[in-house]
Amino acid sequence: MLDIHEDAAIGESNPVTDVATLPNRYFNREQSWLAFNERVLAEASNPHYPLLERLRFLSISGSNIDEFLMVRVAGIAGQVRRQIEEISMDGLTPSQAIAITHEKVLELEAIQQDTWANLKVQLAGEGIRVIGEEPLDAEQQAWLRNYFLEHVMAVITPQAIDPAHPFPFVANQGIGILFSLTRVADDAPVMEMVLIPAPLPRFVRIPGEEAAWISIEDVICRNADELFPGFTLHGHGVFRILRDSDIEIEEDAEDLVRYYRTAIQRRRRGLVIVLQLQGKFDPAAEELLRNQLGLDKSLIMKTEGLIGFSGLSTICDEDRPELKFEPYTPRYPERILEHDGDIFAAIREKDIVVQHPYESFEVVIDFLRQAARDPDVIAIKQTLYRAGKQSAIISALIGAAEQGKSVTAVVELKARFDEEQNLLWASQLERAGVQVIYGFVDWKTHAKTSMVVRREGDGYRTYCHFGTGNYHPITARVYTDLSYFTADPAMGRDVGRLFNFITGYVEPKGTECLSISPISLRSTLYSNIDGEIANAREGKPAQIWAKMNSLTDPGLIDKLYAASEAGVDIELVVRGICCLRPGITGLSENITVKSVIGRFLEHCRIWAFANGSELPNRKARVYITSADAMSRNLDRRVEVMVPITNKTVHDQVLDQVMLANLLDTEQSWVLHPDGRYDRVGEVDNPFNLHRYFMTNPSLSGRGASLASGRKVPKLSLRRGNI
Structure with missing residues (x-):
């Protein structure tokens, strides 16, 4: 153990009070998060995991770092730009925090590149090649040329970079290529930019008995002669940017829905916080990007390897089951099956907790589906933080409203990166007759709760679901979470108070359980x-x-x-x-x-x-x-x-x-x-x-x-x- 007396003297009489003044009693938040992602990245080198699962961990580490940079680091960079020098809980100024964070991010990126180099070799050994600069055989080259002409060329738009053409907007997480050319007709130097549209696949699989994958940027570069006839190509450079993607809520926002629709548009044009450069980037092209992208307190990352590790998830879908975890099918709780699938009967008998993903998330969906069909159910109230793009939960709520039941949905617009999807769900729910509530302007509604009020005998019984995770059927296959079902009357009364607090700002003066x-x-x-x-x-x-x-x-x-x-x-x-x-x-x-x-x-x-x-x-x-x-x-x-x-x-x-x-x-x-x-x-x-x-x-x-x-x-x- 470390002895804190090495750093500061502790008074004998009241050590708690003295210890509480020590600035080194906390770890830096950003460094701790990066340590977490380093642990995730380490799983990409875990020999106990199948090869494609290791590749998936590398992809996840890339996605994690992207979000960290776009949100957390972007926030610190904003503090530096505004010259805020407030000391954090670990004793660092924003300037100090961003410096050590940038340094650690670069260290992690170097580990990612080494990991990727090792995985490429092992993948090749299993018949999955990821093509870089090595030559293709004639058949592969012919297929790739045809693919470029039929699927890529009509989608991309080369743009000359000169005074007559304004510098194009580069989207968040966008990848672009700068080409250095000479026009043969007049020997004039020309710089052209090609931005890769998001709908194009990040990696393309070349058909063949052996799997061969190639990045979309390499597809374009290998066919640059088709894109620029009449030009001599001297070189190219691939780049990628990340933008500030956080949304700050204004306390005086009068219409939260309208505010978020415009805020999402603003986010797409957020300040550039990271510029990634691949290969031997032309100094003039790099200077052009630095000037045009308005870099301020931004991180410049240069690498000879891959940029955008999150895109490797496409290769993870290669149909090689022996290189993946053995498939796992969640169990459906036997106690509910013993009641012929009647979830309300099972809950009435005794409380039940379902552990996802070992037990099926279908239980949660069936809870709402059964409520929608049950003529004795009169009301459903539900919080929605993240529900996914294809949500059976939303369908169940819409079905309940169409059956004439009173349905209330608390849709959280401030769920980061799910704002657009939640706006879409809210619109669909409202059209179906669901009462949609957006909660508080300055607080996120993060509670995962639903309640079903059912007519039984001479009165009503409230059935409650409490979750530690989101009502999201996709993440429920991977995230370990608990779903707790109860018909305890006190819990039911408390859940009613919770929804009244969210929908009507009626602060509960006291709760019995919650x-x-x-x-x-x-x-x-x-x-x-x-x-x-x-x-x-x-x-x-x-x-x-x-x-x-x-x-x-x-x-x-x-x-x-x-x-x-x-x-x-x-x-x-x-x-x-x-x-x-x-x-x-x-x-x-x-x-x-x-x-x-x-x-x-x-x-x-x-x-x-x-x-x-x-x-x-x-x-x-x-x-x-x-x-x-x-x-x-x-x-x-x-x-x-x-x-x-x-x-x-x-x-x-x-x-x-x-x-x-x-x-x-x-x-x-x-x-x-x-x-x-x-x-x-x-x-x-x-x-x-x-x-x-x-x-x-x-x-x-x-x-x-x-x-x-x-x-x-x-x-x-x-x-x-x-």
């Missing part, structure tokens, strides 16, 4: 942490287990530091950003942090508090939530945290899901006090949490067959021993 941000979620977490501190001081077992995507909120981090100093044992599973420094004497010696990176993206958020006995135990306070441990989630978003009290569901969330994450050795990285992450090494009893859940049914979803069929292996704290 904690809602920005009203009470933070205080609930603090109260539970304080409870563990009190137990530790009384000599009782005191523990906190938590799982989340990011931990950046300084107030919550300091609260966890205080708990550690009081003797509370804290084990955190933080997939992405973690600004908390674990394992520092006098500050966080009782805190451990790990990150799980694997086939599925860990996404669910869980908190567990020991409540006087060692974890796991039946009395533990267990919560699932839509909120990460970030200031925006706790203070500037509408989020929900749900207590889990049903015994079977409690056991599943704590003794199965949470414990499996802590026990995992094969996909886990341990965070050190200096910010370094190391893979968990070889152990006597290795444990892979994804494999465990792919081969074992959930506790609450197994139903009556759990008693008569194969038992679910019991996990224990003896690492890897089940």
Whole structure:
């Protein structure tokens, strides 16, 4: 462990107060995110993964870095341009932060290039060639020439760069080629630009027994003579740009829909924050781009290799199943099947939690489909943050409205990069008669909640769904999330209060079960942490287990530091950003942090508090939530945290899901006090949490067959021993 006394003296009388003034008690947020993407990138070199899956991880790392640059780094660059010198939680000015961030991005890009070079060789060994500058045989060249003439040439538009032609607009993530030419007729030098339209494929597959892929920019460059007859080609350079893609909300926006429609258009023309140059770029062409693109506080990336790694996802679709993960089909919960598919009957009998992607997201869709068809259902209310492009959820809501039911949808327009899709869904829902609400102007509605009101007997019963992930059927195949269904009357009353808060700004004065941000979620977490501190001081077992995507909120981090100093044992599973420094004497010696990176993206958020006995135990306070441990989630978003009290569901969330994450050795990285992450090494009893859940049914979803069929292996704290 590091000893914090090396950096500053700690007063004997009140170490918590003194520690709280230390600027080095937090990791830099941007550096922590880049460390996360470095872990993702490392999976592209994982020999235990099939080759095309490793290529997919390289593609994902490229997509991740693009978004990071377009949003987070763009925001810091904006602060620098506006000469904002506010010190961040880790003690850096924006100028310092952007300098170290640019440096680390360049380091990661170099690792990506090395990884790509190695993967290209291995792919070629498996009969999948990605063609660069090497020559093609006559048959391939003829096919490529024909493909260019029939599919590419009519789509692209060469444009001369001279005083008579204004410099063209280059779209965000756009790739362009600058050609240096001489016109044969008068020996005049000419510079031409070709921008590659987004509809063209990033890589083209040349037919043949052996797979051969070539980038679209190489297709164009190899056929430049067809594009520029009467010219002599001297050279070319390929470039790519990224633009500032964040949307800032103006507090006085009178019409949120109209504002977002215009803001999306503005985003497409955002400031250039990254210019990528490929190969031996002509200095004059580079100078032209620098001048015309208005680079200010921008990152210039030069490489001899590939630009735009996210485009490699196309090659991952090559039909080679032996080079991919074995297909996995999610289970449909047996307890619902025992009720002949009647989800309401299953929920009435007992609460149920469904774990995606191991259990099918169809359960969530069927919940709404059944509600739409059921003549006794009178009302449905639903939050929509991200729903995807082909959403069965939207279809179910439209179907319910067409059946004459009262349907309310809270559509979040501020879901980054899904704004256009959400505007489209909102329009379709409104046309079908759904009451569409856009929520708060300055807060995102990030809670994942739906409620169905059903006429039963002489009254009404409310059925609730709470999710840790989005109502998105595609990401539900890859993201690990929890869907919790209950008909608890108190939960139903609280969900009603939540929707009234969102739709009518009627702030709930008190809730019976739920904690809602920005009203009470933070205080609930603090109260539970304080409870563990009190137990530790009384000599009782005191523990906190938590799982989340990011931990950046300084107030919550300091609260966890205080708990550690009081003797509370804290084990955190933080997939992405973690600004908390674990394992520092006098500050966080009782805190451990790990990150799980694997086939599925860990996404669910869980908190567990020991409540006087060692974890796991039946009395533990267990919560699932839509909120990460970030200031925006706790203070500037509408989020929900749900207590889990049903015994079977409690056991599943704590003794199965949470414990499996802590026990995992094969996909886990341990965070050190200096910010370094190391893979968990070889152990006597290795444990892979994804494999465990792919081969074992959930506790609450197994139903009556759990008693008569194969038992679910019991996990224990003896690492890897089940």
